[in-house]
Structures are given as C-alpha cells and as structure tokens.
Amino acid sequence: MTAELNGADAPEGGLLRAEHLTRHFKIGGALSRRTLHAVDDVNFTIGEREIVALAGESGSGKSTIARVLARIYKPTSGEVFFEGKPLTSVTSRQEQLRYSGLVPMVFQDPFASINPVYRVQHGVLRCLKLHRPSLSAAQRLEEAARVFEVVGLNPDMLQRFPYELSGGQRQRVGFAQALAMKPRLILADEPVSMLDVSIRIGLLNLMAKLRDEEGVSILYITHDIASARYVADRLIVMYAGQIAETGPIEDVLTHPRHPYTQLLLSAVPDPRAPLSVAGETDRGEPPRVIDPTPGCRFRWRCPLAIDTCAQVTPELAELRPNHSAACHVAQNSPEEVKAFSA
Amino acid sequence: MADEPVLEVSGLSVDYVMDQGNVRAVDDVSFTVGRGEFLGIVGESGCGKSTLLFAVAQLLAPPAEVAAGSVTFGGNNLVGLTDGQLSAIRWRDMSVVMQSAMNALNPVKSIGAQFKDVMRAHGKVPDRDIAARSAEVLQMVGIDPVHLRSYPHQLSGGMRQRSMIAMALLFTPDLVIMDEPTSALDVVAQRSLMVQIKELQLRFGFAVIFVTHDMSLISHFSDRLMVMYAGQVDEIGATRTIFDRPLHPYTQGLLEAFPSIRGPRVPLRGIPGSPPDLARVPSGCRFRPRCPYAVDKCAEVAPELYPLDEALVRCVRREDGSLAS
Amino acid sequence: MAMPVSGVPTETPATQAPELGSGRALGRIGRAVRLSRKATIGSVLLLIFALVALFPGVIAHDSPTQDAYPARLGISAAHLLGTNTYGQDLFAQLVYGTRNVLIIAFTVGLATTGIAVLIGVAGAYLGGTWDSSLNVLTDVLLVIPLFPLLIVIAAYAHGGTTVVLIAAITLTSWSYTARQLRAQALTLRNRDFLEAARVRGERRLYVIVVEVIPTMTSLIVASFLTNALYAVLFASSLQFIGLGDPNTVSWGTTLYWAQNNAALQTGEPLWAIVPGALIAILGAAFALLNYAFDEIGNPALRPVRKTRQKKGAKQRG
Numbered sequence: 001m002t003a004e005l006n007g008a009d010a011p012e013g014g015l016l017r018a019e020h021l022t023r024h025f026k027i028g029g030a031l032s033r034r035t036l037h038a039v040d041d042v043n044f045t046i047g048e049r050e051i052v053a054l055a056g057e058s059g060s061g062k063s064t065i066a067r068v069l070a071r072i073y074k075p076t077s078g079e080v081f082f083e084g085k086p087l088t089s090v091t092s093r094q095e096q097l098r099y100s101g102l103v104p105m106v107f108q109d110p111f112a113s114i115n116p117v118y119r120v121q122h123g124v125l126r127c128l129k130l131h132r133p134s135l136s137a138a139q140r141l142e143e144a145a146r147v148f149e150v151v152g153l154n155p156d157m158l159q160r161f162p163y164e165l166s167g168g169q170r171q172r173v174g175f176a177q178a179l180a181m182k183p184r185l186i187l188a189d190e191p192v193s194m195l196d197v198s199i200r201i202g203l204l205n206l207m208a209k210l211r212d213e214e215g216v217s218i219l220y221i222t223h224d225i226a227s228a229r230y231v232a233d234r235l236i237v238m239y240a241g242q243i244a245e246t247g248p249i250e251d252v253l254t255h256p257r258h259p260y261t262q263l264l265l266s267a268v269p270d271p272r273a274p275l276s277v278a279g280e281t282d283r284g285e286p287p288r289v290i291d292p293t294p295g296c297r298f299r300w301r302c303p304l305a306i307d308t309c310a311q312v313t314p315e316l317a318e319l320r321p322n323h324s325a326a327c328h329v330a331q332n333s334p335e336e337v338k339a340f341s342a
Numbered sequence: 343m344a345d346e347p348v349l350e351v352s353g354l355s356v357d358y359v360m361d362q363g364n365v366r367a368v369d370d371v372s373f374t375v376g377r378g379e380f381l382g383i384v385g386e387s388g389c390g391k392s393t394l395l396f397a398v399a400q401l402l403a404p405p406a407e408v409a410a411g412s413v414t415f416g417g418n419n420l421v422g423l424t425d426g427q428l429s430a431i432r433w434r435d436m437s438v439v440m441q442s443a444m445n446a447l448n449p450v451k452s453i454g455a456q457f458k459d460v461m462r463a464h465g466k467v468p469d470r471d472i473a474a475r476s477a478e479v480l481q482m483v484g485i486d487p488v489h490l491r492s493y494p495h496q497l498s499g500g501m502r503q504r505s506m507i508a509m510a511l512l513f514t515p516d517l518v519i520m521d522e523p524t525s526a527l528d529v530v531a532q533r534s535l536m537v538q539i540k541e542l543q544l545r546f547g548f549a550v551i552f553v554t555h556d557m558s559l560i561s562h563f564s565d566r567l568m569v570m571y572a573g574q575v576d577e578i579g580a581t582r583t584i585f586d587r588p589l590h591p592y593t594q595g596l597l598e599a600f601p602s603i604r605g606p607r608v609p610l611r612g613i614p615g616s617p618p619d620l621a622r623v624p625s626g627c628r629f630r631p632r633c634p635y636a637v638d639k640c641a642e643v644a645p646e647l648y649p650l651d652e653a654l655v656r657c658v659r660r661e662d663g664s665l666a667s
Numbered sequence: 668m669a670m671p672v673s674g675v676p677t678e679t680p681a682t683q684a685p686e687l688g689s690g691r692a693l694g695r696i697g698r699a700v701r702l703s704r705k706a707t708i709g710s711v712l713l714l715i716f717a718l719v720a721l722f723p724g725v726i727a728h729d730s731p732t733q734d735a736y737p738a739r740l741g742i743s744a745a746h747l748l749g750t751n752t753y754g755q756d757l758f759a760q761l762v763y764g765t766r767n768v769l770i771i772a773f774t775v776g777l778a779t780t781g782i783a784v785l786i787g788v789a790g791a792y793l794g795g796t797w798d799s800s801l802n803v804l805t806d807v808l809l810v811i812p813l814f815p816l817l818i819v820i821a822a823y824a825h826g827g828t829t830v831v832l833i834a835a836i837t838l839t840s841w842s843y844t845a846r847q848l849r850a851q852a853l854t855l856r857n858r859d860f861l862e863a864a865r866v867r868g869e870r871r872l873y874v875i876v877v878e879v880i881p882t883m884t885s886l887i888v889a890s891f892l893t894n895a896l897y898a899v900l901f902a903s904s905l906q907f908i909g910l911g912d913p914n915t916v917s918w919g920t921t922l923y924w925a926q927n928n929a930a931l932q933t934g935e936p937l938w939a940i941v942p943g944a945l946i947a948i949l950g951a952a953f954a955l956l957n958y959a960f961d962e963i964g965n966p967a968l969r970p971v972r973k974t975r976q977k978k979g980a981k982q983r984g
Binding site for chain 1: 386387484498499500501528529530531532533534555556557558559561562585595596597599600601602603604605607609610611612613614616
C-alpha cells in the first residue's frame with residue numbers, strides 16, 4: 001500500500017467512537033405506531049488525521065449519522081464518544097459550544113448554506129466570536145483572512161456577497177468557517193455533490209490538505225465512491241441504516257466482500273472500462289426501512305441470498321485485516337464470492 | 343432519405359436581453375442529429391447547454407430570445423413558428439424530459455391523469471386508447487401499470503424519472519431531448535436508467551439529445567459527443583474518438599477531473615479558475631485564462647471550429663499544429 | 668442545476684438578482700425606485716403627503732378649525748376648495764388633516780408589523796408548543812370580524828381619540844400579517860444556513876433576529892405598506908361613522924361633518940368628494956409602492972421590456 005494511507009488501522013478508541021448507534025423516527029400521524037429505522041446499531045471509529053468516507057445511497061442513513069454527530073438529533077439508543085467522553089455528558093452551554101467548535105459541519109448545498117443577505121465574512125466572524133472569544137475584533141478579521149487563504153480564497157472576498165461567488169467558492173467558505181473554530185473533526189455532508197465535476201477536485205484536494213497540514217479528521221459523506229477513493233483513508237459502506245462493509249479504502253475497493261459494495265462498484269461509470277452488464281436488472285431502489293423484520297436488508301436484491309439471510313441479521317465480521325463485512329455468505333466462504341462483478 | 347438528419351441546428355445564438363445590455367448565452371452553435379442517433383452535450387454550469395436545449399425545444403421565455411440561426415426539424419425552421427404551429431410538433435415528433443421530475447410533474451395529479459392530459463393536449467385520442475397507451479408506456483420503462491393511480495410523491499426518485507421518460511414516449515417521437523434526467527438519482531438508479539434509455543432508443547429508433555455535466559456517465563451510451571464551454575461548442579465528434587484522443591485542452595481537463603476507482607491513485611488538478619462571466623468574455627479564446635497551453639496568439643484570435651482527426655475542435659494551437667497530441 | 672425560471676440562467680453571477688442586504692440595501696432600493704415607474708409615482712406621492720403633513724402651515728395659510736369665513740363659498744383664489752357650512756376653509760382643513768392620517772398610517776403600520784414579526788417568525792422557528800400557543804392566539808383574533816370589533820372597541824372607548832384608533836386597529840390587524848410571516852418563516856426553517864447557524868452554536872433568539880428576519884425584508888416591507896394602507900381606510904371609516912373624535916382634524920372627520928350636513932345634496936360637493944379622493948390617492952401610493960417592492964424582492968415579477976431592435980433578428984433565418 002502507498003504511503004498516503006494514513007490511519008489505515010482503525011485506532012482503539014480514537015477521536016470519535018460510535019457504539020450501537022441507533023436513530024429511529026416516528027412516521028405517520030399522531031396515532032401511528034410505525035417507526036422508520038434510519039440508523040440501526042452502527043459501530044465505527046474515526047481516528048486522528050484521517051478521512052473516513054461514509055458512502056451509501058439516499059435512505060442509507062449516512063446523513064442521519066452526520067446529524068447525530070452534529071448533535072442535531074439525539075440517538076434513540078447507543079452512544080457516541082468524542083475524545084473518550086460520551087455526548088450525553090455534553091449538557092452545559094459551554095460544553096455544547098466547545099463541542100460544536102471541535103466538530104463542525106459543512107453542508108451540501110452551496111447555494112443554501114450561506115445567508116444571502118450578509119457579506120461572506122459574517123459566518124466566519126460569528127464562528128470566531130463564539131468559539132474564540134479571546135480574540136479582539138481586529139484579530140478576528142486577521143484570522144478570517146488567514147483561514148480564507150488556507151482554503152484557497154482571496155481575503156478580499158470577505159467583503160463580497162454570496163451571490164457574487166461561484167458554488168465552489170461558497171463551499172470553500174463553508175470549510176473556512178469550520179477551520180476558524182480550530183476543529184478536530186469536520187463533518188462534511190456531501191460537500192461536492194452539487195458542484196461541477198472539474199471544481200470537485202479542487203475541494204477534494206483541499207480536504208486532503210486540511211488533513212495533512214492542519215491535522216483535521218474529516219467524515220466525508222458521499223454517494224460517489226470514486227471521489228471517496230480519491231481522498232479517503234477508510235471507507236464505511238452503508239445500506240438501509242446499517243453498515244454493510246468497512247475497511248481501508250483500497251482494500252475494500254479491490255476486494256469488496258459485501259454484495260452491495262460490489263453492486264455499487266459495478267454501477268460507477270468509468271469511461272476507461274467497458275460497460276459492465278452486472279446488476280443490470282437492479283433498479284437502484286433502496287429500501288425505506290419501516291418496522292423491519294430480522295434478516296439481511298439487502299436480501300431482496302442479492303443474487304446470493306440463502307435461507308439464513310432471511311432469518312438472522314448479519315453482523316460485521318472481520319474478513320481481511322481491518323476489513324469487515326456484514327454478510328452471511330461472505331463470512332462463510334473462505335474465498336471471495338462475486339455477486340456482481342465490477 | 344434515410345440519411346436526412348432529424349434535427350439540424352445552424353448558427354444558433356441565444357441572447358438574454360437585460361437592462362444592462364445583452365448577454366449571449368449561446369454563441370453560433372451548429373450541429374446535426376441523425377435518425378436514431380444519441381448525441382451527448384456535455385458542459386459545466388454556465389456553458390449554455392440548458393439554454394441551448396430550451397432554444398431547440400422552443401421553450402425560451404423572456405428575457406431569453408433567439409438572436410440568430412435556425413433550428414430545422416422535419417424540414418421546418420422552428421424559430422419563428424407560432425405556438426399553434428409548434429403544438430403540432432410538440433410531443434408527437436419531439437418531446438422533452440426535464441431535469442427534476444418533482445419540478446415537472448404535477449404533485450396533485452396522479453400519473454395516469456397527467457398522461458391523459460398530455461395525450462388530450464396533443465391529439466384526439468379516444469379514452470380507451472389513452473388508458474391502453476398509458477399502461478403500455480409505463481411497462482416500457484419497467485413500471486407496473488398499477489402506478490397510473492399513484493401520485494408523484496408516492497413513487498421513488500428513480501420511478502419518477504422513468505415515468506417522465508414514459509410520458510415523453512407517449513407518441514413515439516422522432517427526437518427526445520433530455521436535460522440531465524439522472525442528476526438527482528443515486529449511482530445504481532442512475533446506471534439503471536441510462537441502460538433503460540439506451541435500450542428504448544435502440545428498440546424504437548428515436549434520436550436522443552442528452553445534456554449533462556457528467557462526462558463519464560454518458561461515455562458508454564452516446565454515439566457522438568459535443569463539449570460546450572462559455573456558450574460555444576469547443577469540440578464535437580464520435581464519443582469514443584473524443585474519449586480516446588481529446589483534442590481541446592478543456593475536454594482533456596474535464597476527462598482528467600474524474601477520479602477513477604480502478605488503477606493507480608494519482609493526484610488530480612481539475613481545471614483551475616472558473617468559467618467566464620458571459621457578459622465579459624475574455625478576448626480571443628474563451629478558455630485561454632484557464633488553459634495550460636495558452637500562448638499570446640490565443641488572446642488575439644477567436645478560434646473557429648476546425649476539423650481535425652474526425653472531430654471538430656475550436657483551438658488555434660490545434661489548428662496551426664503547434665499543439666501536438 | 669435548477670431549471671431556469673423565466674429563462675434567467677442561475678449560474679452566471681452577473682445576471683443573478685441580489686437580495687436586500689444591509690448597507691447595499693439603500694443603494695439598491697434607490698436604484699430600483701428610479702427604475703420602476705410604479706415605485707417612482709408611489710414614492711413621489713408619499714413624499715408630497717409627507718411634506719404636507721410636516722409643514723402644513725407653509726401650504727395652507729388659514730386655520731383649519733376657525734370658522735372665520737363666510738359659509739359655503741365656492742372655489743376661489745383665497746379659498747382653493749371653498750368653505751364649508753361652518754365657514755371653515757376646506758383646503759386648510761384637509762392639509763392639516765394629513766398629519767393625523769399619516770401618523771395613524773405609519774404608527775399602525777410599524778406596530779402591526781412589529782408584533783406580527785415577533786409572533787409569526789418566533790412561532791415558526793421555535794415550533795412545538797410555542798408555535799401552537801402563538802397560533803391559537805393568532806387564530807382567535809383572525810377569526811373575529813375586524814370591523815365590528817373595531818366598532819365595539821371604539822364605541823367602548825367613548826369615541827376614539829387618535830391613540831384609541833391606533834390601538835384598536837393594531838390589535839385587530841396584526842394577526843393576518845402574523846399568519847403570512849409565519850408561513851414564509853416556515854419555508855425558511857429548513858434552510859441550510861439556519862441549520863449551519865444552530866450547529867455553530869448560535870442561540871435561538873439570535874438566529875431568529877439576525878439570520879431569519881433579514882431574509883424576509885421584502886415581505887416585511889410589503890406587510891408594513893399593506894397595514895399602513897388598511898389603517899388609513901379603517902381609521903377614516905371609523906371617523907366617518909362618527910366613532911372617531913369629531914374634533915380631530917382629519918380626512919375622516921371632515922367626511923363625517925360633510926355627511927352630517929348632507930354636503931352632496933346641499934350643493935357643497937367638494938366637502939364630501941375631496942377627502943374621499945385624498946384617501947384613495949394615499950391608498951394608491953401605498954399600493955404602488957407595495958407592487959414595486961414585490962418586484963425588487965422577486966426579480967421574476969419584473970416586467971420584461973422587449974427592446975425594439977431585436978425584432979429584425981427574430982425574423983431572420
């Protein structure tokens with residue numbers, strides 16, 4: 001493996017640790033008893049100085065996880081530990097403020113994530129005011145200019161209004177706001193999905209730079225595996241609210257053990273490869289998980305499903321070094337089984 | 343007769359008429375689409391591809407208007423036709439699939455009711471034929487006809503897009519224009535929809551103009567590819583030719599901006615800078631400020647499309663041979 | 668990636684319409700006012716009325732209340748609108764009355780909009796029980812018929828002085844605007860930039876006042892203008908039916924006295940017609956400004972001026 005793969009071994013404890021994280025939503029009217037299982041019994045860690053990609057389709061639960069980590073939602077059960085301490089212990093205003101500075105979020109839509117009526121410096125200055133109160137007003141302006149430069153924006157742009165900036169520039173502003181608070185972990189919720197393709201690389205390079213030079217970890221939420229591969233060290237593949245597979249990204253992509261991962265890989269358009277006919281009949285209809293029964297949630301789309309898959313919910317088990325998959329068939333066969341050839 | 347193109351766009355220019363002056367969003371664009379051909383139009387935000395699409399479909403609304411050129415479809419120039427004359431062609435011979443089904447579908451009407459509206463609007467079809475045809479097109483795109491009774495919000499994103507495509511095929515048109523119909527979908531649904539579109543196209547023989555910003559998506563499906571930048575066509579040719587030997591520096595940059603899931607992990611650069619403000623285009627070549635191969639001549643001469651190696655490319659250095667592949 | 672609305676490209680910065688922002692707002696408003704015919708006419712009218720209200724003595728040289736002149740004179744150079752049955756100069760009366768009308772209009776406009784903003788926006792943003800309780804309050808007042816309630820209040824206060832009128836109209840008008848503002852705030856609630864503000868640790872009150880309300884300026888301004896307009900109409904109506912203080916100098920009270928003296932029938936038509944016309948003109952000024960602000964805030968509503976020279980190009984090819 002190349003030297004770029006920092007933190008390929010998931011550290012014990014680590015910067016952030018999710019244990020049996022579960023988040024359900026009640027749906028339907030007031031009298032309804034139906035529950036949407038957005039996230040179910042998810043366990044993962046994020047270490048220092050690493051970019052972890054959380055990949056999945058819409059409805060997989062990845063955005064919900066981000067919002068739980070950002071403390072927008074409380075977990076239904078399970079716990080999240082940051083720097084060893086549980087999030088439930090973050091109660092006072094001061095602790096909440098401290099956490100939101102250490103774990104900020106960057107949003108998906110560059111056109112909706114900045115307040116259009118204020119100059120672009122507004123958000124950055126507010127972040128500084130709230131999280132680094134020891135700075136004077138002049139120091140805040142200096143610091144705002146500094147973080148703008150780090151993210152590749154000309155400090156003159158501080159005086160511009162959002163409508164004068166392109167989508168890519170606005171996303172950089174989002175990262176600048178996060179950086180201003182001296183974060184340890186940035187939650188990036190699909191930060192490049194709404195940008196033009198040639199602009200995405202610039203933002204992805206920025207994320208790698210933040211990891212390497214500023215020592216920040218990033219949870220990169222995406223549905224684009226190719227961009228995940230470009231920038232991330234580890235990959236977590238989610239399906240229907242559960243983790244299907246996780247491990248060092250190169251290993252997962254070259255030896256995908258979970259059939260869903262294989263399906264995803266086969267669907268990624270790659271002009272340099274011939275069109276793969278695998279999984280052609282699969283429509284890409286991810287399930288809405290309402291009051292699920294036990295068993296693997298991928299079984300209806302899986303060509304390898306066996307009886308056990310309908311009865312027992314598979315758990316993550318290590319199949320290669322640091323690389324786990326939650327699949328009965330994969331766990332019970334010594335060799336790799338191909339459900340969908342990539 | 344068989345070689346007559348289904349659509350011929352010649353010298354088309356579209357202006358946005360503003361108080362501060364006109365902005366030319368589409369500049370002198372010419373291309374043809376043959377019978378049954380799949381043409382991909384690729385470009386980023388602001389390149390004019392959506393405006394071009396609207397101009398071809400005669401859907402421009404003020405302040406946008408056709409400033410020059412013609413759009414010849416079925417032997418007639420569509421520019422300047424009245425709504426009445428256009429409605430004979432609309433949907434029967436040429437239909438449009440929009441980017442987001444949630445924006446284009448009526449949220450308070452069932453799918454079947456919307457199909458009915460379309461069929462009533464574009465021809466006299468007896469009721470029982472309407473029902474039969476609606477079921478037929480839904481099956482063509484792989485949706486159970488029971489969903490004729492469903493409302494858009496009850497369908498998944500993929501199914502909604504498929505019903506949009508079904509709606510476009512109600513009268514088996516000769517040309518279907520699609521504006522990024524897969525951009526709101528996840529990767530598996532996206533691939534499935536593309537395969538479906540291609541299959542329908544091969545089965546029914548209609549031509550497709552597919553506008554997208556994602557070059558890799560279209561690579562396996564289009565016959566020809568047209569790359570647009572800042573309102574102009576920069577390169578046009580057979581898809582495989584362009585992918586194997588991209589001539590224009592912008593096309594090269596675009597192709598290199600896609601990280602691959604196979605092969606070695608290499609750092610990519612993307613294309614630094616951003617597209618020009620169409621109200622203030624740079625002198626000479628519009629791509630010059632971002633081009634790694636720009637020389638002085640590029641600022642002086644505004645290049646025209648030049649045939650080279652079975653493709654057309656707009657680049658002075660390609661034209662004079664100073665830029666070797 | 669959005670579908671163009673009325674053909675305007677969403678990506679090109681030069682053609683994107685700016686939202687009202689602090690500092691640049693005045694400059695933009697000024698320019699927009701000059702460009703829009705409706706705004707220009709509306710502002711000019713309002714300016715004239717404002718000047719008249721501020722400096723009545725400059726314009727009308729007579730006292731409005733002194734019945735010093737011969738009664739029932741017609742139009743003349745000395746009395747631009749003649750005199751009424753009591754020998755008062757009508758022109759002076761109306762000029763001085765402008766002040767009362769404008770005070771009512773602006774005070775009610777500000778008070779109503781202020782209350783509506785607080786209650787509507789807070790309810791929408793806070794959600795939950797806050798929203799439910801504020802909603803109940805709003806709905807109760809919304810359902811009660813406005814005008815009868817006004818009459819009851821004014822009658823109960825034994826004839827409305829200006830203060831009573833302002834209070835009564837404000838009390839009965841804020842609920843409608845609160846509803847509207849709440850509806851718009853609800854659409855904004857899930858915008859990413861608000862979530863971003865919460866995630867970076869802002870308090871809720873801060874988010875409401877600093878992040879939400881400034882993005883609603885066009886609706887708030889429109890509400891102010893609408894409420895001012897209705898205040899003029901309601902106040903004048905109350906005064907006309909005798910529930911105002913008949914000794915206040917105002918257009919409505921002038922109408923009241925005109926009606927009392929059967930002005931139209933007894934050959935003093937100006938006494939009845941002119942105050943009514945003035946009310947209508949002031950109302951029109953507010954309405955024009957309202958339309959104009961709609962266009963400033965939402966460029967999709969701007970009238971598109973087709974230029975003549977393009978006609979030739981269109982027919983070509």
